[in-house]
Amino acid sequence: MSDLARRAEKLDASDELAAKRAEFELDDTVYLDGNSLGALPAAVPGRVEDVVRRQWGRLRIRSWDESGWWTAPERIGDRIAPLVGAAPGQIVVGDSTSVNVFKALVAAVRMAGPGRDEIVVDSSTFPTDGYIAESAARMTGCALRPVLPAELPGALGARTAAVLVNHVDYRTGRLHDLPSLTAAVHAAGALAVWDLCHSAGALPVGLDEHGVDLAVGCTYKYLNGGPGAPAYLYVRRELQDRFDSPLPGWNSHVNPFGMSPAYEPAPGALRGRVGTPDILSLLALEAALEVWEGVPVEAVRAKSLALTDFFLECVTAYVPPGAVECLTPLAHAERGSQVALRCADAGDVMERLIDRGVVGDFRHPDVLRFGFTPLYVGFADVERAARVLGEVLGGGLG
Amino acid sequence: MSDLARRAEKLDASDELAAKRAEFELDDTVYLDGNSLGALPAAVPGRVEDVVRRQWGRLRIRSWDESGWWTAPERIGDRIAPLVGAAPGQIVVGDSTSVNVFKALVAAVRMAGPGRDEIVVDSSTFPTDGYIAESAARMTGCALRPVLPAELPGALGARTAAVLVNHVDYRTGRLHDLPSLTAAVHAAGALAVWDLCHSAGALPVGLDEHGVDLAVGCTYKYLNGGPGAPAYLYVRRELQDRFDSPLPGWNSHVNPFGMSPAYEPAPGALRGRVGTPDILSLLALEAALEVWEGVPVEAVRAKSLALTDFFLECVTAYVPPGAVECLTPLAHAERGSQVALRCADAGDVMERLIDRGVVGDFRHPDVLRFGFTPLYVGFADVERAARVLGEVLGGGLG
Incomplete structure (x- = not known):
């Protein structure tokens, strides 16, 4: 297990919102498209x-x-x-x-x-x-x-x-x-x-x-x-x-x-x-x-920033230098809950990510978009998404 | 069994759309409010x-x-x-x-x-x-x-x-x-x-x-x-x-x-x-x-007119003279698929109809509205609705 994977494990273990994931219908996909369509809450059907x-x-x-x-x-x-x-x-x-x-x-x-x-x-x-x-x-x-x-x-x-x-x-x-x-x-x-x-x-x-x-x-x-x-x-x-x-x-x-x-x-x-x-x-x-119920939006924001920070750290570690350019501001005060990466052949790259169980979306002409929904995305998901992106873009393990 | 009830039975027996009723979730209520909210089709859930x-x-x-x-x-x-x-x-x-x-x-x-x-x-x-x-x-x-x-x-x-x-x-x-x-x-x-x-x-x-x-x-x-x-x-x-x-x-x-x-x-x-x-x-x-699927709208129209005609006939037979006034035109060319009856205390009358299993609606200030959805309303429903209306308005059996 890599250092980042171990870090992810610890972050998940201390995540106060981690239990919320069980209130959604999820599978083993890493779903980073909740900024387009949120996952199904278990209470809905x-x-x-x-x-x-x-x-x-x-x-x-x-x-x-x-x-x-x-x-x-x-x-x-x-x-x-x-x-x-x-x-x-x-x-x-x-x-x-x-x-x-x-x-x-x-x-x-x-x-x-x-x-x-x-x-x-x-x-x-x-x-x-x-x-x-x-x-x-x-x-x-x-x-x-x-x-x-x-x-x-x-x-x-x-x-x-x-x-x-x-x-x-x-x-x-x-x-x-x-x-x-x-x-x-x-x-x-x-x-x-x-x-x-x-x-x-x-x-x-x-x-x-x-x-x-x-x-x-x-x-x-x-x-x-x-x-x-x-x-x-x-x-x-x-x-x-x-x-x-x-x-x-x-x-x-x-x-x-x-x-x-x-x-x-x-x-x-x-x-x-x-x-x-x-x-x-x-x-x-x-x-x-x-x-x-009982979820303060401040806790959601804190986890959202921790998730996007950790994603950017993992991308830096796993993705070959120069393969992506981050369009999302690094300053917390200027960042929502998604990370947008510009890269060559972004449409094709996103298809390959989805084939490997990491779902984000592609925005014309060259943007990979990853949304982080703090209620159901964990740090291990984040580490895996960045790792798979690194593999797709030809990098080794960081 | 009254003459009208026998007529209703015959009309239902020769109704080409009668089988459609089974494609809806219905109970033993006479539902004449489909012109406000149609009943649930069985395919939907x-x-x-x-x-x-x-x-x-x-x-x-x-x-x-x-x-x-x-x-x-x-x-x-x-x-x-x-x-x-x-x-x-x-x-x-x-x-x-x-x-x-x-x-x-x-x-x-x-x-x-x-x-x-x-x-x-x-x-x-x-x-x-x-x-x-x-x-x-x-x-x-x-x-x-x-x-x-x-x-x-x-x-x-x-x-x-x-x-x-x-x-x-x-x-x-x-x-x-x-x-x-x-x-x-x-x-x-x-x-x-x-x-x-x-x-x-x-x-x-x-x-x-x-x-x-x-x-x-x-x-x-x-x-x-x-x-x-x-x-x-x-x-x-x-x-x-x-x-x-x-x-x-x-x-x-x-x-x-x-x-x-x-x-x-x-x-x-x-x-x-x-x-x-x-x-x-x-x-x-x-x-x-x-x-x-397979329902010509002309057949629906023919049944709709037959239903409203029969309802008016039953109302005439069962409701005491002068208790209601029909606001809906008698000419087919001027009639939709509902019958509106003006009567005193219409709000109260509609509540009593609903208590007796006949659901229409009340429109301020004095209108009883009955909608006839040909796909699921039958002639026996119509006869029962008019009969119950007659009972509520104090008439005997016609």
Whole structure:
């Protein structure tokens, strides 16, 4: 056994989160793609079966009340809230991330002061955010200004209505400084909208603490909600009365069963709801979130950094010099929970890794992406992944 | 046994669709609320279990390709297509009905000719359509004009950009004349957008035949897709190249994994996609649609009319004169697949019906709604429902 393998063994033995792995359905694959699709929590299959067979199959329509279907979007939002540093009553779950970006940006522009007619968007963001921001700008009469997060503070001004930034870059894994960027947006008199897809469940976000105005995120990465599970929308309590949705569906009406032809919005976070909630996916997500019981997000962050540090150390030891280039910042304050390595023939390399039981993903044109979900990835997994990468890239054992 | 009960027995014995009932999970309740939430098709639980345990749990990220997740929205759209009279390649499944109404109306306004700045909306429609139409009008600089369907032809003119009508009124069960209203909209030079929530799966729609421009619908009523199952969007083939979505998420990009910062829409119905599709709900719906194998929608319509005719006959026989007033038109050409009865204390009456095993629903302030799903409702059910209603309303046996 190599030194690194022994180190991994010790790290696993002292890992306070190690027992969480048993709450997921895993095999002997090293699954480092939880930043794309989280693994299956063991509580989900039984819950989904109950939702399908009993709640839908036997209670049918009665389940809207009796099984708590109607209130699921806000109840599950409250379950996500502590993971992103939000007090209850500010998050609703439903729709896709893209649809929620649209709600958040249009509502932000409508809340911005007069004369503010520019939406600033992180130009390095996941493309859908940029596409939707372009549509939101077009439909609200705003200009769209794509800017790199590092250049954001200098780009803000009296015209800025809203700023959309991705908390962690989906490609490089770079973590952007949410507190200071939010403060800069506020100093310019604009609203800050954050996309938490790659940070929620992997590190503390502190939405309330840092005064974030609006936020969106998906639930199928570090929150393990399942493929295409519904996304969520956070609206800071102080802004909720002014949240003017571009998608005012009947679920956001103050009296949805009054069937009034005149729209009157519900109070609170409910304003973020649109149409009938997607119950099967919502309740699968609710079961998935139970694994967070008693898990402080700070402990998750500490393990996440230990995992990525150890991975980088193992890569240095096992991979031939020059074969990969790390795109992920080394500074902890700038690192999410993934490591991106640039290398030649990355698509082919990833296929060979997967053949050998190490699953990450490939991002066009030359990036190997490895995501580390602290709830179920251990240090021995990390050592093995780096070792197999070294073998594939032609290195010996370090 | 009463005459009507004997008639019911004969009608059930000669019902070509009677065997379909065995493909649903039903008990001895008379379930007449399938126009709100369709009953559970027997194929669904096993499929969902496979999707959760094997496709997500074991294959994980590989399922996006290997289990056909990525192409589910258009594949399942093609499965719905024959039920609404559409050739393949014009329907995508995803998002809620409300969100699809927004896409359809905004896209319709953008396709309308110059000077057209008015959206006409069915004023008797399900409220969410009106709320969303109001938002679409506001965001495209249009006026919104609510009009009763009967008054539509006279309300159309050179300013009309798009017209949104519900095919079947959710409250009264009135069926609007899709061919003639669509022709009137086209004669005025506008685009016709139909909401099929209460007609798809219950009667022939003929989208292609009648030249409908855009249509939306839910899948949890007569299509039995499950609570909050994803809705769908139809875009007529000739319009697809000009379909300019207000929600241009990455799933509608011509090359979604190219991760280009510039949006370039995919060809065809794919333009209606937005974010990552909700796989659990989509694949539950796909399994639910298998019950339609070999079922001509014309046979469903014939049985639907026979069921509602027989129900009205039984109500006349069993319910004391004057105790209920039928809001649903008697003419077949004006009737969907539900019967709405106005009566005093309707909320209380419905509770008593449900206690006696007859499930319909109550719509504020005084309407009893009974939906007839021809795939699983039989004539004996109908006779029993009317008989129990008669008992509850104090009548004797007819």
